[in-house]
Amino acid sequence: xxxxxxxxxxxxxxxxxxxxxxxxxxxxxxxxxxxxxxxxxxxxxxxxxxxxxxxxxxxxxxxxxxxxxxxxxxxxx
Numbered sequence: 001x002x003x004x005x006x007x008x009x010x011x012x013x014x015x016x017x018x019x020x021x022x023x024x025x026x027x028x029x030x031x032x033x034x035x036x037x038x039x040x041x042x043x044x045x046x047x048x049x050x051x052x053x054x055x056x057x058x059x060x061x062x063x064x065x066x067x068x069x070x071x072x073x074x075x076x077x
Contacts, residue, residue, distance in 0.1 A: 013073065013075060019070075019075050019076070022066065022070060022075065023070065023075075023076055025063075025066070026063045026064075026066035026067050026070065027063065027067075028063070029059050029060070029062055029063030029066065030059075030060055030063030030064060030067070031063075032059075033055075033056055033058075033059025033060055033062070033063060034056045034057070034059065034060040035056070037052070037055060037056050037059055038052040038053050038055065038056035039052075041055060041056075
């Protein structure tokens with residue numbers, strides 16, 4: 001019986017799945033949050049136009065902060 005010395009990690013920031021998932025979530029927040037969420041809130045849910053745009057800007061900033069965090073931790077290049 002041979003022993004495998006590889007360090008396999010299924011969770012945390014080192015797994016490939018987590019890297020891809022965090023990148024996709026941050027991009028969706030940046031683009032979908034800034035474009036589609038204000039549209040859905042203002043036109044479909046009849047929320048105030050200014051409030052829906054403010055929520056879209058906040059989602060964009062959260063996505064941008066996630067991208068900056070991932071870049072500083074060398075998760076994305």
